[in-house]
Amino acid sequence: MNIIIKRFDKYKEPNSIDMSYPVFEGLTLLENFLKIKTTIDPTLVFSGVCRSGVCGSCSVMVNGKAKLACSYKPKNGDYIEPLGYHEVQRDLIVDKNKAHYTLKTSHSWLNGEAKVENSPKVTVQSDCILCDSCYSACPVLVVNGDFLGPFALTKVYRYTLQSNDNKTSIDAIQKNGIWDCTLCGECTIACPQGIDPKMDIMNLRSKSVQSGYNDPNFTNMDFGFGGFGFD
Amino acid sequence: MTTDILIIGSGGAGLSAAIKAKELGCDVVVATKTLPTNANTCMAQGGFNASNSDDVQTHIDDTLKSSRGIGSPVMIKTMCEKSNDALDWLLALGVPFSLDDNGKLANRFMGGSTNKRTYYAEDYTGLKILQTLYDTCLKNSITFKENYYLLNLIIDEDSKEVSGATFLDISSGEVREIRAKSVIIATGGYSGVYNGFTTNGFGSTGDGIAAVIRAGGIASDLEFVQFHPTALKKSSILISEAARGEGGYLVNSDGVRFIDELLPRDEVSRAISKELSQKKEVFLDVRHLGSEKLSHLLPQELKLCKIHEGLDMACDLIPIKSVAHYTMGGIEVDQKLQASRLKGCFAVGECSNAHIHGANRLGGNSLLEIISMGLIAGENASNYTPKKIEKENNQLLKDKAFINAIYSTFTNQINFYEKREFLGKILYHNAGVIRNDTGLKGVLSALRQMQKEFTFMGISDKSKEFNTNLVDFIEFGNALEVTEMILVGALHRCESRGAHYREDFPQTNDTFKSHSIFYKVDGVLCAEFLKESDCSTTASLHKKSVK
Ligand SMILES: Cc1cc2nc3c(=O)[nH]c(=O)nc-3n(C[C@H](O)[C@H](O)[C@H](O)COP(=O)(O)OP(=O)(O)OC[C@H]3O[C@@H](n4cnc5c(N)ncnc54)[C@H](O)[C@@H]3O)c2cc1C
Numbered sequence: 001m002n003i004i005i006k007r008f009d010k011y012k013e014p015n016s017i018d019m020s021y022p023v024f025e026g027l028t029l030l031e032n033f034l035k036i037k038t039t040i041d042p043t044l045v046f047s048g049v050c051r052s053g054v055c056g057s058c059s060v061m062v063n064g065k066a067k068l069a070c071s072y073k074p075k076n077g078d079y080i081e082p083l084g085y086h087e088v089q090r091d092l093i094v095d096k097n098k099a100h101y102t103l104k105t106s107h108s109w110l111n112g113e114a115k116v117e118n119s120p121k122v123t124v125q126s127d128c129i130l131c132d133s134c135y136s137a138c139p140v141l142v143v144n145g146d147f148l149g150p151f152a153l154t155k156v157y158r159y160t161l162q163s164n165d166n167k168t169s170i171d172a173i174q175k176n177g178i179w180d181c182t183l184c185g186e187c188t189i190a191c192p193q194g195i196d197p198k199m200d201i202m203n204l205r206s207k208s209v210q211s212g213y214n215d216p217n218f219t220n221m222d223f224g225f226g227g228f229g230f231d
Numbered sequence: 232m233t234t235d236i237l238i239i240g241s242g243g244a245g246l247s248a249a250i251k252a253k254e255l256g257c258d259v260v261v262a263t264k265t266l267p268t269n270a271n272t273c274m275a276q277g278g279f280n281a282s283n284s285d286d287v288q289t290h291i292d293d294t295l296k297s298s299r300g301i302g303s304p305v306m307i308k309t310m311c312e313k314s315n316d317a318l319d320w321l322l323a324l325g326v327p328f329s330l331d332d333n334g335k336l337a338n339r340f341m342g343g344s345t346n347k348r349t350y351y352a353e354d355y356t357g358l359k360i361l362q363t364l365y366d367t368c369l370k371n372s373i374t375f376k377e378n379y380y381l382l383n384l385i386i387d388e389d390s391k392e393v394s395g396a397t398f399l400d401i402s403s404g405e406v407r408e409i410r411a412k413s414v415i416i417a418t419g420g421y422s423g424v425y426n427g428f429t430t431n432g433f434g435s436t437g438d439g440i441a442a443v444i445r446a447g448g449i450a451s452d453l454e455f456v457q458f459h460p461t462a463l464k465k466s467s468i469l470i471s472e473a474a475r476g477e478g479g480y481l482v483n484s485d486g487v488r489f490i491d492e493l494l495p496r497d498e499v500s501r502a503i504s505k506e507l508s509q510k511k512e513v514f515l516d517v518r519h520l521g522s523e524k525l526s527h528l529l530p531q532e533l534k535l536c537k538i539h540e541g542l543d544m545a546c547d548l549i550p551i552k553s554v555a556h557y558t559m560g561g562i563e564v565d566q567k568l569q570a571s572r573l574k575g576c577f578a579v580g581e582c583s584n585a586h587i588h589g590a591n592r593l594g595g596n597s598l599l600e601i602i603s604m605g606l607i608a609g610e611n612a613s614n615y616t617p618k619k620i621e622k623e624n625n626q627l628l629k630d631k632a633f634i635n636a637i638y639s640t641f642t643n644q645i646n647f648y649e650k651r652e653f654l655g656k657i658l659y660h661n662a663g664v665i666r667n668d669t670g671l672k673g674v675l676s677a678l679r680q681m682q683k684e685f686t687f688m689g690i691s692d693k694s695k696e697f698n699t700n701l702v703d704f705i706e707f708g709n710a711l712e713v714t715e716m717i718l719v720g721a722l723h724r725c726e727s728r729g730a731h732y733r734e735d736f737p738q739t740n741d742t743f744k745s746h747s748i749f750y751k752v753d754g755v756l757c758a759e760f761l762k763e764s765d766c767s768t769t770a771s772l773h774k775k776s777v778k
Pocket residue numbers: 239240241242243244245262263264265267269270271272273274275276277278279280356357379380381382417418419420430431432434438439469556557579580581582594595596597598599601
């Protein structure tokens with residue numbers, strides 16, 4: 001059994017090569033990376049900390065789908081590459097700064113006072129491990145690199161449920177945010193924690209409408225209504 | 232780079248301190264060797280201890296009892312009395328703790344506690360705390376330096392004042408310094424030296440403790456390591472205490488239940504180790520609970536058993552072993568959490584020894600410590616006025632030279648990964664749950680050999696950027712330093728107390744009702760025992776430094 005790992009080093013020519021490594025059977029993908037590093041090739045670079053699916057550091061693409069390396073058992077021929085829509089730094093390590101900056105842009109924290117009684121409503125959203133799997137699956141990022149992306153919006157939704165003062169965060173997610181999502185649900189499929197960012201985004205849309213915002217797509221359509229030539 | 236407060240480590244302890252210091256008007260930089268939310272704190276499932284006014288004295292008594300005579304009544308009182316405030320603080324930040332059917336905060340019993348006082352957020356308590364603290368840090372514009380690996384403290388040799396630290400910037404491979412008015416070390420524990428035999432994440436190598444020792448500070452009680460009875464046999468992944476709490480059995484390969492599963496962790500761990508040393512296997516048996524109940528009570532565990540052992544808890548016996556889980560020892564601090572013998576340098580969380588857990592930690596008290604003490608550390612560091620800050624210091628040059636030497640003169644004829652694995656194994660078997668003189672001496676001599684061979688080890692990867700081979704190697708160097716202290720402490724503590732069990736001295740002996748103290752003189756490790764009363768004055772600690 002072998003797996004193929006897409007290696008990347010910006011100082012090498014070519015930058016990127018596919019390398020095949022034997023699979024240590026019975027071990028997770030992360031344990032395989034570790035075995036490769038300690039017994040075959042110490043130059044292989046990857047991230048990983050907790051080994052148990054809660055630190056969010058080891059997500060990679062396996063055959064085009066985001067997986068936590070610590071929670072996946074490799075199969076013969078698997079093709080492993082770094083997460084999508086992130087700048088690759090070396091091998092399987094990507095720069096998560098840009099993606100995580102969306103947390104700042106979207107003000108995804110508690111504004112106002114906490115409503116402790118609402119804690120049960122955010123059980124799922126607050127399970128987020130910031131693994132970026134959803135971000136890496138989201139097709140909007142192909143066309144709009146500034147899109148806030150699924151995990152930040154899920155976090156915003158979480159905090160809107162926990163607080164009664166949500167104006168700043170609702171304001172912050174109008175542009176490159178909730179209305180740019182195509183509701184394709186890829187993020188929901190990718191999430192290892194069973195979070196449903198798509199649904200959270202839909203809920204944020206309703207909240208935004210309640211706060212007086214309109215769907216800009218719909219508004220545009222409205223504007224151009226006369227020109228649609230329905231008759 | 233210069234700031235008011237430099238915090239090293241982004242676990243619960245580091246982030247609480249950061250939020251507090253920022254609130255008090257300080258400029259704060261948090262440097263961490265991974266990304267901020269990757270700290271070990273995220274792994275805590277069980278919960279967070281907090282006691283109301285009716286319970287606080289019992290909480291103090293429980294903690295003192297668990298410390299087996301070497302906890303500080305003053306520090307324990309401080310922590311327990313602040314526990315409710317700490318819980319309220321987390322709730323105010325939005326940590327969604329679980330509620331019961333009446334909408335009140337839900338709590339549970341943890342082993343060793345007289346009353347129910349462990350608050351939890353499903354089985355993701357640590358995760359939800361850490362993520363919420365991180366969100367709060369972003370809200371308060373706290374600066375993060377990720378992929379910054381602490382190398383050494385910057386210290387003035389005469390005044391012993393710490394004015395910053397040097398780091399390997401993993402992303403560029405450059406050695407850099409961050410200067411600060413005061414420094415808080417929050418780098419977590421050292422269970423990772425038991426490589427392959429720990430529930431902790433990668434990199435729990437006690438880097439902060441090693442840096443303090445090199446800077447002339449003190450570490451203490453390193454021989455006290457808590458072993459968790461139920462970790463998966465192959466991967467050492469934790470299966471929570473809840474599995475036994477809910478009625479799970481422990482059986483050996485003969486199918487015999489050999490211990491009361493609900494005894495304290497150290498007793499259960501010893502019973503398991505005895506079975507394993509007789510070449511028997513030990514299993515966790517929860518099959519009688521049935522798959523429906525299991526998926527409701529232990530969802531994470533079901534998943535982890537499937538992934539890591541390929542087993543279904545509902546039909547299979549789960550092979551387990553006891554592994555290193557929490558380290559009670561650490562950087563010796565005074566009651567203000569200032570590292571002994573150093574000035575302007577604070578330590579908090581699992582890396583520190585604030586004499587709270589003593590010889591054994593009570594479940595749920597660690598999350599409490601990192602938050603309550605984290606806030607105190609943030610405050611004390613903010614109030615610290617440095618004597619001098621702009622003094623010349625050659626630590627940066629020294630560390631650059633050291634990193635260069637690893638690239639150019641360390642021969643790499645010996646594979647340190649093999650040594651790391653070997654050390655983890657002999658440490659586990661001889662300085663683990665059950666210890667004796669011969670075994671400890673054997674490991675100590677193997678360790679000293681590795682220290683001699685260190686320059687014949689080295690790195691194969693000669694790239695600058697993201698050289699994790701280099702990071703692993705430096706971590707291994709720190710692990711060697713920390714392990715030496717574990718072994719020396721365990722060897723000289725000729726008694727059994729709490730998590731430290733010597734089969735050749737199975738009784739507690741009150742001539743050892745004291746703390747093991749470690750420091751270096753001219754690069755040589757020195758150790759002695761000091762009574763609690765002598766530590767708390769710290770005067771004697773300072774006096775001894777002339778030795
Ligand atoms: C599986 C598991 C379950 C647990 N369950 C519970 C529980 O239910 N209740 C409880 O009270 N306790 C529990 N604990 C213990 C508790 O989680 C930890 O003791 C606590 O979280 C430690 O927090 P900390 O902030 O001190 O350190 P950590 O969370 O370990 O953080 C250390 C930080 O320091 C950084 N760091 C380390 N070295 C360097 C370096 N050289 N340079 C820069 N940065 C560095 C790390 O990257 C990290 O950010 C559990 C522990 C484990 C492993």
